[in-house]
Amino acid sequence: MNDTGRYAHRRGIHCESACQRAVLAAGGYDVDEEIVFGLDGGFGFSFFPANGAAPDIVVGKQTIMPLRAARLMGVEVAAHTPKSADGLAELLAAAPAVLTRVDLGLLPYWNLEGRTSFGGYFVNVVRPLGTDAFEVSDPAFDDLVRVSAAELQAARSSRNSPPLNPDWKVYVLGMPRRTPQLERVGPVAVRTLCREVLKPGSRNLGIPGMRLLATTAASWPQTKHGEVEDVDLSGRVVRTDALARQLLHLGRQIESFGTGGGLFRPMIGRYLTRVADSTGEARYAEAADRFHDSGRLWSNLGSALLGAGAAPARDDLKTLVDAVADTARSAMDVEKRALTALTTL
Structure with a gap:
C-alpha cells in the first residue's frame, strides 16, 4: 500500500534531481539536491534547432534522467511506460511517489496553454484522487497540485517537443543500499562531465552545441518571422512576432524551466565546491568559480529576454539576438577553460 504520509513535498531547483531527492527522503535518506545533480552526470548543454518559426530548444543538460546518481547509491530503479491512468x-x-516525465507546456497550472513545450520535464505523481485526478508534486511550486487524469495523460503522451518527448516514461525508485563517499565518487562524476561536455560526439551537445547556438542565433531574424500565438508571462494567450517568441522561450529555458536560474551553471558550481571541500583539491573550487561566472552571464541574458516586454520593436529584438550570440560565445570560453583545467586532475 502507498504510504503517502512518508512523502513530503518540497520545493527544489532542478526537476529531475529534486524529484529524486524527495523520493529518497521519503525512505529516510536525505541528500542535498546539488549532490544528486552532480553525481547524475547529465549537466552540459543541448541545442536543437526547430523547423521554421517554431522555437529552437536550449537545455542546460545533455542527458535526460541518466540515473547515474541512483546507481552510485545502489538504488534500484524500475522504468515503466503505463499508458493509462489505471496503470499509473x-x-x-x-510506492510513495512515481517519478513521471511530462511535457511542461501541457501541465495546466503552468498556464502555458500548450504554446510552449518541453518534454524533458519531471514531476512526482503522489497519489490518485478518486478515478479522475492525481495529486502531483512539482518542485517548481510551493504546494502539491491537483491535475486531472486527462490532463496528466496529455502531458505524458505529448509529441510537441521532439526529440524530447515524454514517451509515457515513469520511474519507481527503491531505497539506497549505500551512502556514496563524495571524495571518491565526486571526481569520477567530474571526469565524466568534462569528457561529455568537451567532446560529446555531437554538434548539438556540449561545447560544440554552444558554438552552434552562437552561429544559428544570427539567422533567427530571417528564420523566425511572421505572427504566431504564444503565452505571455502572466499566462495570457497573445499574438506575437515569432522572433519575440523564440527569445522569450529561450529566456524561460535559461531562468524559469527548472534550472534554478543561469542554465544550471550555479548548481554545478555548488556541486564542484562540495567536491573541493571533500577532496581538499583547490582546482575544483577554481572551476566552481568559473561556472558561477558563466551562470551570471546566462542569467543576465535570461533576465534581458524575459524583460523585453510584450511587443518589443524588431530592432530591439535584433539587439537581443546579438546578445544571445555574444553570451553563448563568452560562456563557452569560460566553461571550456574550467573543464580543460579539470581534465588534468
Whole structure:
C-alpha cells in the first residue's frame, strides 16, 4: 500500500534531481539536491534547432534522467511506460511517489496553454484522487497540485517537443543500499562531465552545441518571422512576432524551466565546491568559480529576454539576438577553460 504520509513535498531547483531527492527522503535518506545533480552526470548543454518559426530548444543538460546518481547509491530503479491512468495508479499502490516525465507546456497550472513545450520535464505523481485526478508534486511550486487524469495523460503522451518527448516514461525508485563517499565518487562524476561536455560526439551537445547556438542565433531574424500565438508571462494567450517568441522561450529555458536560474551553471558550481571541500583539491573550487561566472552571464541574458516586454520593436529584438550570440560565445570560453583545467586532475 502507498504510504503517502512518508512523502513530503518540497520545493527544489532542478526537476529531475529534486524529484529524486524527495523520493529518497521519503525512505529516510536525505541528500542535498546539488549532490544528486552532480553525481547524475547529465549537466552540459543541448541545442536543437526547430523547423521554421517554431522555437529552437536550449537545455542546460545533455542527458535526460541518466540515473547515474541512483546507481552510485545502489538504488534500484524500475522504468515503466503505463499508458493509462489505471496503470499509473497501480504503480502508486506500492510506492510513495512515481517519478513521471511530462511535457511542461501541457501541465495546466503552468498556464502555458500548450504554446510552449518541453518534454524533458519531471514531476512526482503522489497519489490518485478518486478515478479522475492525481495529486502531483512539482518542485517548481510551493504546494502539491491537483491535475486531472486527462490532463496528466496529455502531458505524458505529448509529441510537441521532439526529440524530447515524454514517451509515457515513469520511474519507481527503491531505497539506497549505500551512502556514496563524495571524495571518491565526486571526481569520477567530474571526469565524466568534462569528457561529455568537451567532446560529446555531437554538434548539438556540449561545447560544440554552444558554438552552434552562437552561429544559428544570427539567422533567427530571417528564420523566425511572421505572427504566431504564444503565452505571455502572466499566462495570457497573445499574438506575437515569432522572433519575440523564440527569445522569450529561450529566456524561460535559461531562468524559469527548472534550472534554478543561469542554465544550471550555479548548481554545478555548488556541486564542484562540495567536491573541493571533500577532496581538499583547490582546482575544483577554481572551476566552481568559473561556472558561477558563466551562470551570471546566462542569467543576465535570461533576465534581458524575459524583460523585453510584450511587443518589443524588431530592432530591439535584433539587439537581443546579438546578445544571445555574444553570451553563448563568452560562456563557452569560460566553461571550456574550467573543464580543460579539470581534465588534468
